[in-house]
Amino acid sequence: MSETHSFSRRELLQGASMLAATTAMTALTGCGPKRSSSSGHGLPGVDVSGSHSLKAHAMDARMLFGFAVNTQKLRDDAAYRALVEQQCSIIVAENAMKWQALRPAIDQFSFADADALVEFAASRHIRLRGHNLCWHEALPEWFAKQVTAVNARQLLRDHIRTVAGRYAGRMHSWDVVNEAIDVKDGRPDGLRNTPWLQLIGTDYIEMAFRVARDADPSALLTYNEYGIEQETQDAAMKRAAVLLMLRRLKQRNVPLDAVGIQSHLQAQSAYGTGLQRFVRDCREIGLEVFLTEMDVNDRTLPSDIATRDITVARLYRSYLDLLLPERNVTAVLTWGVSDAGTWLNNGKDRAREDGLPQRPLLFDDHLRAKPAFVAVRETFDARRQAGALRSTPTPQKPLPKL
Ligand code: G3I
Numbered sequence: 001m002s003e004t005h006s007f008s009r010r011e012l013l014q015g016a017s018m019l020a021a022t023t024a025m026t027a028l029t030g031c032g033p034k035r036s037s038s039s040g041h042g043l044p045g046v047d048v049s050g051s052h053s054l055k056a057h058a059m060d061a062r063m064l065f066g067f068a069v070n071t072q073k074l075r076d077d078a079a080y081r082a083l084v085e086q087q088c089s090i091i092v093a094e095n096a097m098k099w100q101a102l103r104p105a106i107d108q109f110s111f112a113d114a115d116a117l118v119e120f121a122a123s124r125h126i127r128l129r130g131h132n133l134c135w136h137e138a139l140p141e142w143f144a145k146q147v148t149a150v151n152a153r154q155l156l157r158d159h160i161r162t163v164a165g166r167y168a169g170r171m172h173s174w175d176v177v178n179e180a181i182d183v184k185d186g187r188p189d190g191l192r193n194t195p196w197l198q199l200i201g202t203d204y205i206e207m208a209f210r211v212a213r214d215a216d217p218s219a220l221l222t223y224n225e226y227g228i229e230q231e232t233q234d235a236a237m238k239r240a241a242v243l244l245m246l247r248r249l250k251q252r253n254v255p256l257d258a259v260g261i262q263s264h265l266q267a268q269s270a271y272g273t274g275l276q277r278f279v280r281d282c283r284e285i286g287l288e289v290f291l292t293e294m295d296v297n298d299r300t301l302p303s304d305i306a307t308r309d310i311t312v313a314r315l316y317r318s319y320l321d322l323l324l325p326e327r328n329v330t331a332v333l334t335w336g337v338s339d340a341g342t343w344l345n346n347g348k349d350r351a352r353e354d355g356l357p358q359r360p361l362l363f364d365d366h367l368r369a370k371p372a373f374v375a376v377r378e379t380f381d382a383r384r385q386a387g388a389l390r391s392t393p394t395p396q397k398p399l400p401k402l
Pocket of ligand 1: 098
């Protein structure tokens with residue numbers, strides 16, 4: 001990270017006092033305040049609603065903000081749904097549009113959840129990202145047993161044509177291919193040795209994008225990746241491999257509009273000029289950049305909640321201050337609505353040594369805004385106030401109307 005940012009005294013006092021009060025109350029009564037501000041979602045004295053929401057501040061900065069959502073909570077939890085409606089100009093399904101959710105059998109599709117999400121987004125005028133059309137994970141159980149080198153190409157083509165075709169004209173963007181690069185697999189082209197590569201060959205990526213464009217000419221077709229963010233040798237090598245693949249696709253006129261930088265951040269890692277250069281390299285080949293799955297893994301931080309929340313907020317601020325001045329960055333999404341549903345609290349390899357749940361997101365498990373909310377909102381304001389463009393976006397398709 002090229003520079004550290006100090007919080008204003010007000011933010012620190014706000015964050016600390018809110019957290020101290022909440023922690024004390026929770027300790028005494030066993031349950032924290034359910035709502036702690038006029039809008040019902042905020043830090044004491046910090047309004048998070050209406051013009052103070054993240055979507056409003058993002059809009060002023062000519063970008064989109066949103067969450068990855070759980071479709072069952074969206075359906076059943078009114079407070080969760082209200083927070084999504086209040087804060088989001090874009091959303092993505094955490095799981096409901098993956099193969100595992102859509103494909104109960106090799107000859108069947110199950111669209112109920114995905115259809116409901118598309119209707120929810122359309123009725124609230126919230127843009128919708130699709131995630132994802134081709135990945136080596138979240139494959140249904142029948143995949144390993146029934147998919148072969150003989151049927152894989154047609155199966156992938158039919159899946160993309162059916163799913164992207166079903167929602168044509170209603171999607172902001174699709175993660176067409178997810179996480180196809182893994183330098184550690186040792187291939188000269190850096191491609192991950194996925195079942196798709198083994199069964200179809202290296203052209204599965206090109207085919208996926210071409211079929212997706214045919215199926216939905218209006219969606220921004222995105223390549224989505226993780227592990228390219230940090231200022232480390234491994235991340236630098238992965239960035240280089242991703243860029244090599246993207247450049248080759250663009251040279252072959254493969255329809256490709258954006259790159260998703262997942263942004264699963266580690267609390268004590270450095271982020272800096274390597275990633276900034278990558279974003280500019282993407283702009284130079286006409287690609288928008290979405291920060292698609294942002295959260296902060298706090299497992300290495302101390303147990304104290306106030307310390308963790310302020311440190312997490314500081315990292316969100318530094319990371320976004322690094323990237324948001326790049327005008328081809330046009331959307332930011334966190335991977336989840338609140339700490340209550342984070343994937344980081346599932347799985348032993350992500351568990352904190354003190355056994356406490358992680359607190360990676362902008363809202364806590366009672367849907368109350370945390371210091372990270374203030375930090376992220378201020379980075380949107382900084383982008384708006386910067387005004388002068390560090391680099392004018394040259395996306396092949398017009399920027400989404402905000
Ligand atoms: O829905 C089934 C449920 O019916 C079943 O009883 C249960 C038993 O295991 O599994 C449930 O499915 C789980 C699903 O999440 C929904 O909760 C899967 O097992 C579980 O593997 C799946 O994990 C998701 C993971 O991707 C794999 O798809 C996480 O929630 C999700 O946060 C995570 O997200 C990924 C992005 O898609 C890509 N980038 C990395 C990111 C984090 O790994």
